[in-house]
Amino acid sequence: MRGAAQVPNACDRGSGLDGHGWFVTVRLFVSYNGGATLESVSLCASCTLPIYLATDTVVLPSLAGGNRTPTIVPFVFRARADVLPVDLGAVVVATYTSHSGEPRCAQCAFRLPLSLISAVIPPVKNPKYKVTLDTNRMPPPLPALFEDLVAGSSAAEVGASALSVAYHCGLDATVLVSKNAGRYRVQSSSFEGLWVLADELVRRLTAYFGLSSRAEGAEDPFAVLYAEPLPLQEFFEVIDEHLRCRNALSGLHEQLSQRAHQFRVIEKRLLVRLKDRNPAPLQNLELLFDGTYKQLVRLSDSTEAAQNQLAFHAVRLSASTRLLLLLLRLRFRLDADDAEILEAHLTPVVDEAQDQGWQERVDVALTQLLRTTLSKSGKESASASAPQALACPSDATKLKKHISLVVDRLSKRDPRARLG
Numbered sequence: 001m002r003g004a005a006q007v008p009n010a011c012d013r014g015s016g017l018d019g020h021g022w023f024v025t026v027r028l029f030v031s032y033n034g035g036a037t038l039e040s041v042s043l044c045a046s047c048t049l050p051i052y053l054a055t056d057t058v059v060l061p062s063l064a065g066g067n068r069t070p071t072i073v074p075f076v077f078r079a080r081a082d083v084l085p086v087d088l089g090a091v092v093v094a095t096y097t098s099h100s101g102e103p104r105c106a107q108c109a110f111r112l113p114l115s116l117i118s119a120v121i122p123p124v125k126n127p128k129y130k131v132t133l134d135t136n137r138m139p140p141p142l143p144a145l146f147e148d149l150v151a152g153s154s155a156a157e158v159g160a161s162a163l164s165v166a167y168h169c170g171l172d173a174t175v176l177v178s179k180n181a182g183r184y185r186v187q188s189s190s191f192e193g194l195w196v197l198a199d200e201l202v203r204r205l206t207a208y209f210g211l212s213s214r215a216e217g218a219e220d221p222f223a224v225l226y227a228e229p230l231p232l233q234e235f236f237e238v239i240d241e242h243l244r245c246r247n248a249l250s251g252l253h254e255q256l257s258q259r260a261h262q263f264r265v266i267e268k269r270l271l272v273r274l275k276d277r278n279p280a281p282l283q284n285l286e287l288l289f290d291g292t293y294k295q296l297v298r299l300s301d302s303t304e305a306a307q308n309q310l311a312f313h314a315v316r317l318s319a320s321t322r323l324l325l326l327l328l329r330l331r332f333r334l335d336a337d338d339a340e341i342l343e344a345h346l347t348p349v350v351d352e353a354q355d356q357g358w359q360e361r362v363d364v365a366l367t368q369l370l371r372t373t374l375s376k377s378g379k380e381s382a383s384a385s386a387p388q389a390l391a392c393p394s395d396a397t398k399l400k401k402h403i404s405l406v407v408d409r410l411s412k413r414d415p416r417a418r419l420g
Helices: 194-216 232-275 285-331 336-345 358-371 395-413
Strands: 002-007 015-018 021-031 039-048 051-053 055-065 071-079 089-097 105-109 118-121 127-137 162-167 172-177 183-188
Touching: 002 162, 021 039, 021 055, 021 089, 039 071, 055 071, 071 118, 071 336, 118 395, 127 194, 127 285, 172 194, 172 232, 183 194, 232 285, 232 358, 336 358
Parallel strands: none
Antiparallel strands: 002 021, 015 021, 021 071, 039 055, 039 089, 051 071, 089 105, 118 162, 127 183, 162 172, 172 183
């Protein structure tokens, strides 16, 4: 089973804006190398919210084998305009049953175009937050590097050394390039707005100079470095704001539970008195009933608003964590395996559960990393340490201390040492 995805550029007819928002149509070419025909091949596409698919599963009744023309299956990816996307990656998994009755699967991973979530705008001068990346190559013109994104834009919006984009959610980001050195500055009006453009810049530079280095036979490999101080204070502010929203929502849930219990007690007393043949005076129970009901409604509205606020800050935290992981990888020159291990401990996946949240899970994971691979005295026995309780903390002081320790240990470790 083979699959290849054709992802359109901004200028292709498969992307644009319709009545449901921004969308892009990805054409998947599916083929089977076997000699027989497969039955009921299921194709399931997945991506990260707020990018979504109206139809994420397609079933092919049959797929002929051999060197035949591939079957083309379109998937339409859409992007909500009220949330900043943090991941442009998408995966399509094909599941089928072989002729021997064994279940099999194959997958095709690809990246969606940057034009799905942003558009080029005239240069913006708002360097409230910024990061500077250095490379060991002379920089190409930005229109050549972001050719697919700037297609159709006016000359006033695109310059050789400055490119600004506006995300559909309202945030902006700008990349500036030095004319005499391979130095790039990514800046934005928000800290989380740096992530997508910084990641896209590193990916495109690596692909651009990777191909040119092989063509020119360059000896030194292309490298992107980050030499400035890490933006830990900005990252910690995002953590504190997310934790504040978690604690506020937890308090509202507790109040809502108390008022609901009070409402049920009053309701039972009213029913008992109303069912009595000789009803006793209500003694203002009806007023208490009405007041409690209004409190329940107000608390329900406040809880819904707090849930939306928490979801907003969860996206901010996810984007900020991904940005910090990128800067850590570039600053300490972590290879793919070490970067993956660090991401597993300092996870950018921010999903909330009733019994545990992001802060306590990451704190426990980083504690384990500090006691083992990043221990000062070498590897320690993890079993010797007492298990930590996963409870929502009142503040993030302990977590921020552990993040700072991880950064300090990474700066002092032997470059040849591995995290795994």
